[in-house]
Amino acid sequence: MINIAIPTGRMMKECATVLGQLGLSCSRLEAPDRALIISEKDCRYLLAKPMDVPAYVHYGAADMALVGSDVLMERRVPLVELADTGAGRCRLVIAAPDHLVKRFAPSGNHLNGLKVATKYPNIATSFFHSLGVKLEVVHMHGSVELAPLLGISDCILDIVQSGETLKANGLKVIQEVAQVSMRLVASRRFTQTGWSMISGIMGALRPWKGRIYNAD
Amino acid sequence: MKGLPKGFKSIGGIEAERIERARQVFFELFAGYGYRLLLPSSVQLFGPCWECLSGEVRSRIVSLGTPSGETGCLRPDLTLAAVSYLSSHYAPEERPLRVCYADRVYRIPSPPDNDVEYFQIGAELLGWESEGADIELLTLLLKTLDALDVKENFIVIGDVTILSSLLKEMPESSSLALREALTRRSFSSFREILDRAPIPESLRRPLEELPYLRGGAEVLERATKVLPKNCSTGSVRNLVEALAVSGFKDRVLVDLSIARELDYYSGPVFEVFCGSHGRPVGGGGRYDGLLSSFGVLGQAIGFSLNLDLLLYGDTSSISKPLTVMSWPGDLRPERAMKMAAELAACGVPVEMSWIDQRNRSIELARRRGYRWWTDLSDGSIFDLEKNTLIERADWSPEGGRT
Numbered sequence: 054m055i056n057i058a059i060p061t062g063r064m065m066k067e068c069a070t071v072l073g074q075l076g077l078s079c080s081r082l083e084a085p086d087r088a089l090i091i092s093e094k095d096c097r098y099l100l101a102k103p104m105d106v107p108a109y110v111h112y113g114a115a116d117m118a119l120v121g122s123d124v125l126m127e128r129r130v131p132l133v134e135l136a137d138t139g140a141g142r143c144r145l146v147i148a149a150p151d152h153l154v155k156r157f158a159p160s161g162n163h164l165n166g167l168k169v170a171t172k173y174p175n176i177a178t179s180f181f182h183s184l185g186v187k188l189e190v191v192h193m194h195g196s197v198e199l200a201p202l203l204g205i206s207d208c209i210l211d212i213v214q215s216g217e218t219l220k221a222n223g224l225k226v227i228q229e230v231a232q233v234s235m236r237l238v239a240s241r242r243f244t245q246t247g248w249s250m251i252s253g254i255m256g257a258l259r260p261w262k263g264r265i266y267n268a269d
Numbered sequence: 270m271k272g273l274p275k276g277f278k279s280i281g282g283i284e285a286e287r288i289e290r291a292r293q294v295f296f297e298l299f300a301g302y303g304y305r306l307l308l309p310s311s312v313q314l315f316g317p318c319w320e321c322l323s324g325e326v327r328s329r330i331v332s333l334g335t336p337s338g339e340t341g342c343l344r345p346d347l348t349l350a351a352v353s354y355l356s357s358h359y360a361p362e363e364r365p366l367r368v369c370y371a372d373r374v375y376r377i378p379s380p381p382d383n384d385v386e387y388f389q390i391g392a393e394l395l396g397w398e399s400e401g402a403d404i405e406l407l408t409l410l411l412k413t414l415d416a417l418d419v420k421e422n423f424i425v426i427g428d429v430t431i432l433s434s435l436l437k438e439m440p441e442s443s444s445l446a447l448r449e450a451l452t453r454r455s456f457s458s459f460r461e462i463l464d465r466a467p468i469p470e471s472l473r474r475p476l477e478e479l480p481y482l483r484g485g486a487e488v489l490e491r492a493t494k495v496l497p498k499n500c501s502t503g504s505v506r507n508l509v510e511a512l513a514v515s516g517f518k519d520r521v522l523v524d525l526s527i528a529r530e531l532d533y534y535s536g537p538v539f540e541v542f543c544g545s546h547g548r549p550v551g552g553g554g555r556y557d558g559l560l561s562s563f564g565v566l567g568q569a570i571g572f573s574l575n576l577d578l579l580l581y582g583d584t585s586s587i588s589k590p591l592t593v594m595s596w597p598g599d600l601r602p603e604r605a606m607k608m609a610a611e612l613a614a615c616g617v618p619v620e621m622s623w624i625d626q627r628n629r630s631i632e633l634a635r636r637r638g639y640r641w642w643t644d645l646s647d648g649s650i651f652d653l654e655k656n657t658l659i660e661r662a663d664w665s666p667e668g669g670r671t
Contacts, residue, residue: 242548
């Protein structure tokens, strides 16, 4: 029985699709009730807040997990990243209102003191520090796009898929920070004790990526 | 906790007793094999630590200013402290040197952990040039886990020279990126870099397969078919075979892609797992290069275990204290102390109870979990479990009546 942590919320449906394609039974995930632990024939799913998923694996409660690369970057929990599933593709970007775009023109230290609203304070800090910019992070848990509109921040750092939400709130993408996709991760313990199981699961990924090695 | 900075902790009660018991078990075992105790300073000079530790651990050093104006740091690694001590306190003819330690290590926590300080037990064997040191230390490591009754423990053995040999002829940028990806354990990044890096075809397949060369001893057979001739798996094979002969076959796995966070390792390395922990609870390996940076030539091998993780979830009971709560009654304190000393001289631990009221003293003894309470003024002993009075002459601390 493998314990697999998966994020609740908008990613969950996509996770179910990925799990199905990995050959794991997940019929009960498609119509979940309020239970946070869902047992299927050969695995047990632990439903967790996206930002908590890495901790479940790190502490050994889950053997494996599906988790966004944005969460891995933000949480910086040392896990084994087995494969990029290619699902859930989006971008992590800096976005700002039109009238602030010129402030982001290249060179100069005019960005110092920038206020950035984000759900990703660690990523924002390390990204702007790499540019030599001292910033003020406004840590938010949702509706980040509101912050510049209401004068809480100068810009935002958030994930964007189609860009429609940004557009609807008068924001424009200034810079891409990273490409984001759903990753298959495992604990360091499980990559030692459950390697034959992992090889089987990763073998199922091969048709998608065409380059995932199958140990068998 | 009041008075303590975030990430630091004072440990008391049963948790402290468990740690102390584990330290004692560990020291007794290693003393039996000629290992000497080392008590390193909590503060080290920042410079040497910075030079010897790798990027990830460097960023976690807790630096501080010493009273004499030097830049110091709270000890981030016990091996460094041990090697520094041994290299400057012993003449070459005194080698091999064996030390063991059980002490605190301080590092800025990496998420999601919060503790800056944690307990480590470990041992180092320095300056032995031929066979035996690796086997000795790994055997003692596995015996330690047994002695501490650590559940579901096993070790994973690899060799960092395999990756180094494969990367030797590659452009430096690709080589660094691949090593970094493997140290981060990001197989997907490792694979992506391989796909775009200019790699000689003869190295491509071995590198592609390296992260997957893990499992039981049979992996070594597969490795000989996949890896080039200059990537010897002999050291790992010798260790696996020797440990099998010693009866540890079921607790030894192989992972030829192990890349330890500390990059001073230069040969066979290993990681230790136990219980339900998703991450290793310890590890170690050969670090001849580190030794030479301290001006000492020869081989060195060591390991450390995170005691907090090893003992986490340990519900084994600490045996009930045989302490006797000793109440002076109407005796003068100096007389009561003399009588208590007589009990202590017979090997019976005592705790004085200066409370005026007899009942409150008995109540306190119960709260402490003690079995025995005595009224020093009349010599009677009260069995708190059975609620019976026993005369001193009829009593023994282990079982009551003699």
